[in-house]
Every structure is written in structure tokens, then in C-alpha cells.
Amino acid sequence: EAGVAQSPRYKIIEKRQSVAFWCNPISGHATLYWYQQILGQGPKLLIQFQNNGVVDDSQLPKDRFSAERLKGVDSTLKIQPAKLEDSAVYLCASSSQRGIYEQFFGPGTRLTVL
Amino acid sequence: DAKTTQPNSMESNEEEPVHLPCNHSTISGTDYIHWYRQLPSQGPEYVIHGLTSNVNNRMASLAIAEDRKSSTLILHRATLRDAAVYYCLRLGNTPLVFGKGTRLSVIA
Numbered sequence: 001e002a003g004v005a006q007s008p009r010y011k012i013i014e015k016r017q018s019v020a021f022w023c024n025p026i027s028g029h030a031t032l033y034w035y036q037q038i039l040g041q042g043p044k045l046l047i048q049f050q051n052n053g054v055v056d057d058s059q060l061p062k063d064r065f066s067a068e069r070l071k072g073v074d075s076t077l078k079i080q081p082a083k084l085e086d087s088a089v090y091l092c093a094s095s096s097q098r099g100i101y102e103q104f105f106g107p108g109t110r111l112t113v114l
Numbered sequence: 115d116a117k118t119t120q121p122n123s124m125e126s127n128e129e130e131p132v133h134l135p136c137n138h139s140t141i142s143g144t145d146y147i148h149w150y151r152q153l154p155s156q157g158p159e160y161v162i163h164g165l166t167s168n169v170n171n172r173m174a175s176l177a178i179a180e181d182r183k184s185s186t187l188i189l190h191r192a193t194l195r196d197a198a199v200y201y202c203l204r205l206g207n208t209p210l211v212f213g214k215g216t217r218l219s220v221i222a
Contacts (some may be wrong), residue, residue, distance in 0.1 A: 004157075026211030033209075041199055044159065056209055091157050100146045100205055105157030 002026065002047030004106035006092050012112045018080040023107045025073070031055075033103065035091040043091055049075065050098055064097050079111075082106045088114055117141075119148065123217040126192045134187040134216055136202030141182055145206035149187050151198040152215070153184045161187065167206065192220045 005024040013019050026034050030051050035043035046058040046065065051072035060067070064083070069075040077084040079086055089108040119137040126132040138147065149161040162169055162176045168186070169176040175188040189196055199209040 013133075018189065019217070035212075040214070041196040042199075042214055044212070045209050048209055093157070101146075101159075102163075105159065107155075108157050 004092055004094055004104050006090075006106040008109055009107065010110050010112075011113065013082055014114050015084055016081040018078065019082055019111060020076050020078045021090050021092075021111075023075045023077070023092030023106060025075070025092070026104055029094035029096050029104075030072070031095045031097075031101075032075050032096050033093040034067055034075070034094065036091045037091055037108070039088070044056055046077070048098075055098065082111075082113045084113050087111055117204055117211065118204055118213055120213060120216045122214065123219065125219045125221060126189075128194060128220055128222050129191050132189040132192045132196070132218065134189075134200050134202075134214075134218065135184065136186070137184050138202070140206055142203055142206060143182075143185075145204040147176070147178060147182075147185050148203045148205050148210065149174070150201045150203065152201070153195075153198045155204040158212075160198070163205070192218075193219075195218050195221060196220055 030094050032049045034046045037043040046068045048055040052069050061109045067077045089110050090113040091108045093103040093105045095103045148163040150158040152158045164176045177186045197220045199215040199217050201212050203210050
């Protein structure tokens with residue numbers, strides 16, 4: 001079974017630039033999550049999708065971050081414009097359903113904002 | 115707020131059992147206890163979860179206190195590959211909230 005795919009693996013940009021991350025979840029998984037992990041901390045949930053609808057985006061900085069999951073499969077997370085404090089690893093995860101089900105994480109995208 | 119408390123770090127000798135504690139004194143009756151681990155430069159990996167009864171799988175065992183205010187993840191024989199950050203989480207009606215976890219070092 002193929003795992004969660006993410007690209008790019010690394011990205012370096014300057015502040016005020018835009019960046020986008022892509023995630024392909026495990027086939028058939030209805031629930032998709034984006035997390036932000038700052039160095040030395042645990043992952044923080046940014047947004048959760050159930051199929052193509054948003055379930056929870058309470059911790060997403062909506063003035064600069066946006067995410068979509070068209071057709072309920074792949075997802076993109078965008079930052080526009082980026083700030084220095086956005087430097088982090090962005091993790092995508094998927095699960096078969098919402099709730100107690102095991103989440104499968106991708107390798108993450110390491111973003112450095114200069 | 116992770117709502118769980120774990121030691122920052124622990125150390126174990128290779129081939130010995132490891133007991134990783136977690137305190138979740140405010141857990142509700144319907145919250146599950148989940149454990150994930152994160153190896154260096156990788157995304158977190160599911161380890162085990164439970165509600166009330168002790169649980170076993172190929173990776174580990176989970177011992178849950180009778181009052182559910184604490185739990186212990188047990189690695190029966192630590193290997194160098196088990197060196198990672200271990201996260202204890204509560205999962206119920208609200209999404210997973212990760213704390214800083216316990217960094218486990220395994221000494222050969």
C-alpha cells in the first residue's frame with residue numbers, strides 16, 4: 001500500500017513570497033489533515049478535511065494560509081505572503097475516517113523562510 | 115493545550131524493556147488514548163491506542179490505569195531503531211493535540 005505522498009520535500013523562499021505544498025493521501029482515505037511542526041515542538045493541526053469539506057480550520061492563520069481539497073483526494077496548502085515564523089515542517093496525514101482512526105503521515109515538507 | 119503530561123526525555127539500554135509514562139488526569143470518559151512516535155526526519159507514526167483495557171500489538175503494549183488518569187507505553191525490548199520522540203495523545207470529539215512528547219534514547 002502506497003503511503004502519503006508530499007512534495008516538495010524542501011523549499012527555501014524569502015519572506016513575503018508565496019509557496020504551495022501538495023499532498024496525495026492514501027487511496028480511499030476520506031479524512032486529510034495538514035499539520036505545522038516547528039523545530040522542537042509537536043505537530044500542530046492547521047486544517048482537517050472530510051472528503052472535500054473543511055471540518056476544522058480553527059488554527060489556520062486565514063489571513064495568509066489557505067488550503068483546498070478539490071474532488072476529495074489531493075490537497076494543496078498555500079502560504080501567501082510567507083513570514084519568517086512560518087519556517088517549519090508541514091506534514092500531511094490521512095485516515096480512513098474521522099475520529100479515533102489511525103492517522104498515516106507523509107514525510108513532510110521542510111520550509112525555510114529567509 | 116496537549117492535555118497530557120510526559121517526561122521530556124528517557125534513556126534505555128538496548129534489549130531492555132522501556133516504560134514510557136503519560137498523565138492525562140482530565141481525560142473524559144469517551145476520549146481514547148493514542149500513542150505516536152516520530153523518528154528523526156520523518157512524520158509521526160501510529161503506535162497503539164486504547165480506551166479502557168490494556169492493548170497489545172506487534173509494536174508495543176499499552177497499559178491503562180483503572181481510573182484512566184494515566185497510561186504507560188511498553189516497548190518490550192528496546193532496539194536502536196526505537197530511538198524517537200513518543201507522543202501520548204487524547205482523541206475524542208476534538209482533534210489530536212500533540213505536546214512535546216518524550217525523547218527516547220537507546221544505548222547500545
